[in-house]
Amino acid sequence: MRIDTEKLLACAADTARRTGTHALTNSARRMDVARTMANDVKLKLDIECQALAARRIRATFPGHRFLGEEDDTSTTARQPEFSFAKKACPIDAEASDVLWIVDPIDGTVNFSHGIPLWCCSVAVAVRNEIVAGAVYAPALDRCYTARAGGKATCNGRPIRVSGRKKLSDSVLATSMDRTLHPGVPPFSLFHSVAPKVQRARILGSAALDLCFVAEGSEDGYMEGTIYIWDIAAGGLIVQQAGGRIEQLARFPGNRICCLATNGLIHDRMKAALRPALRALSR
Numbered sequence: 084m085r086i087d088t089e090k091l092l093a094c095a096a097d098t099a100r101r102t103g104t105h106a107l108t109n110s111a112r113r114m115d116v117a118r119t120m121a122n123d124v125k126l127k128l129d130i131e132c133q134a135l136a137a138r139r140i141r142a143t144f145p146g147h148r149f150l151g152e153e154d155d156t157s158t159t160a161r162q163p164e165f166s167f168a169k170k171a172c173p174i175d176a177e178a179s180d181v182l183w184i185v186d187p188i189d190g191t192v193n194f195s196h197g198i199p200l201w202c203c204s205v206a207v208a209v210r211n212e213i214v215a216g217a218v219y220a221p222a223l224d225r226c227y228t229a230r231a232g233g234k235a236t237c238n239g240r241p242i243r244v245s246g247r248k249k250l251s252d253s254v255l256a257t258s259m260d261r262t263l264h265p266g267v268p269p270f271s272l273f274h275s276v277a278p279k280v281q282r283a284r285i286l287g288s289a290a291l292d293l294c295f296v297a298e299g300s301e302d303g304y305m306e307g308t309i310y311i312w313d314i315a316a317g318g319l320i321v322q323q324a325g326g327r328i329e330q331l332a333r334f335p336g337n338r339i340c341c342l343a344t345n346g347l348i349h350d351r352m353k354a355a356l357r358p359a360l361r362a363l364s365r
């Protein structure tokens with residue numbers, strides 16, 4: 084069967100828009116909690132929005148597979164390593180080779196507090212290569228998209244990464260690496276890069292941070308333990324906007340250490356992270 088990445092992208096963008104809009108229009112229920120964890124929360128709307136996204140995708144592509152953040156086994160069933168497809172090429176594949184990767188609300192804590200930095204992220208992988216992705220931020224009304232070999236866009240207009248070359252001029256978005264690895268002190272990655280950049284920022288939505296790197300308002304994004312549904316769509320958008328995304332390490336529970344930049348500061352950012360990364364592999 085011939086896979087048409089344009090059709091995949093159109094469905095990804097439509098699903099991200101519909102799902103994000105559902106969360107926005109139901110934001111009066113943003114504090115209805117399904118489960119509370121240490122430093123995190125799972126909302127009833129997370130689960131409801133994922134079900135909506137899955138229905139939308141299955142209605143168009145019945146035979147395709149689906150991986151969502153809210154699946155019961157998302158952090159326990161071992162996932163393969165995913166990469167980002169660089170070139171557009173005709174893809175011959177079975178429907179079961181296609182996997183939709185969805186984070187219905189990325190930035191759940193922001194959403195539950197009424198902070199407008201959250202989004203719905205929808206990506207498509209064919210044989211573990213991400214070929215299309217869409218990120219919709221409803222409160223900002225911005226829809227970012229990309230497919231392999233195509234241009235990255237925001238609301239239909241092409242976007243491009245920044246041209247900043249110096250770490251000391253750069254804004255780096257990151258998170259708190261509180262519990263990175265046994266024996267590695269908390270905040271090791273943060274401490275190794277934050278003093279070297281103009282400002283480190285913790286905005287609370289990885290998918291949206293990646294889109295900000297893609298459009299050049301941030302110069303880099305780094306996170307010690309993130310999941311594929313947070314970075315699949317945004318990572319392809321960074322790459323197609325001229326940037327670079329790299330998965331630096333993998334940890335049990337499908338967690339990934341990820342670095343994405345405008346490309347120009349990538350190697351220096353990686354060098355700054357190296358001592359902390361070395362500690363991770365011990």
Ligand code: LIP
Binds near residue numbers: 288289308
């Ligand atoms: C969250 C991220 C956030 C990251 C957290 C978490 P959720 O996703 O996007 O930026 O630091 O580790 O994964 O749980 O809101 O979908």
